[in-house]
Amino acid sequence: MTSSNSSNSLSSTFYLTGIPGYEEFHHWISVPFCLLYCVGIMGNCTILHIVRTDPRLHQPMYYFLAMLSLTDMGMSMPTMISLFRVLWSISREIQFDVCVIQMFLIHTFSFTESSVLLAMALDRYVAICHPLRYATILTPRLIVKIGTAALLRSAFPVIPLLVRLTYFPFCRSHILSHSYCLHQDIIRLACADISFNIIYGLVFITVLWGMDSLGIFVSYVFILHSVLRIASREGRLKALNTCTSHICAVLILYIPMIGLSIVHRFAKQSSPLIHIFMAHIYLLIPPVLNPIIYSVKTKQIRQGILHLIHSYQINSICMETL
Template structure:
């Protein structure tokens, strides 16, 4: 609901038709793409309707979860570049980040993630599963499914590790380099107030990066190096990884971004109350 609210506000408010808010809308879409594929099976389990999932649906669910997870990482890199251009090249901001370029970035991020996952999914779809058919979670993750396969999963294990290292590594390195240039540019601003104002525009993005990467790294460590730990740890980390970012990101951007906050208040409150609050 929070992500849909942000999408509606960005779409309907002409003041928000700028690159920063287009990337924010893209971020909300990837948040929903990560969490929505889990909802059907998650609610079926919680409501005790059924604890079973068909194999084809499980593979499709895994594909969408991991695709949007990698896509969100790429979108966070694009948002870091957006902040770099806005702070380091403010006069060229609108001419560099055109709507056409933003659309290309979004499509490229999605295609990159989907194509990179095809080798994993194509091999997994033909694995025999003669061991336990019980998953560790309420939804399907690649690490969990290959654990149940009765086949040589070496390729999936190595390719999955390379995929995580390359995609997340490239994105996180790009974000880190962007902020080095941002800090270098901010430190050249004469007034303290100006420096704080410039850095304040990056706070929401930094929080979003931490909210995605910390649980993501924690879940990968648990699956690869703590296989014998309590099942509760695996379930807990997986739910944090998939469900916490979509919940917290709309709150963070609504609190820290004035234009989004005004748009949400204008949407939720009557005009008279809205004018008193603002």
């Protein structure tokens, strides 16, 4: 492709779709979306605040939980502006360069979340199988390295897909089937050979998800082997209970992600509503449910939230008395 094709693509304008056939209800449909986004942002910000301010939570498990909250917000927030611009009838237009940035953030943070869940599985493995060496193995320096590696291994493989996309001419429809930009969606509109993007994307997703899911599976094999050696039933349940939240977080991410990939690749003729529903579930559910699950299942987080509420109430009473 020539450089002129690249510049033409970068200056192109695309049009986002809301909920086709329900345009007159877009304002009402935006209400649950807005509530879910607010719940997700508030929940994850609360987790981050508690982990930062409570010295008792300055431990590897909660550092990884803070990383999960950051990736949750990073995965959902890039879509907020374009989604509400469509649902509130402000504008359906999005420039291609903005679209590329949005795709980069969505895909990078999605894969980063998978990597963080792998790191959390390894954290549970060390805590249960090597409890006496837990603090010496998972040092703050190692945790920073793991977080940095998770972000880099997710970001750099996305770049070739998006760079190649900027060289494609788009001579067909410029209407996207979602309220935000996804690589699987925009690649269908290119008037060029897209074999590299399809094959590379499929291999990249398979390898990265395969490595992460295999690592999580192997970690739990060792965890179960170690738990079954615990003599008391109460001890076994207590050890397994520390893994419940993580297992839920894994399922919450992987099930919608796999479902969206299957729908895009093998169910192209299905109803557009299914594609749109799966795309929003994929980005909305993990940020909303993860803080709730960890707040309910983790005693220290629950105590931190209660302490935060109690402090707020005391401050309110003090302000009223002044």
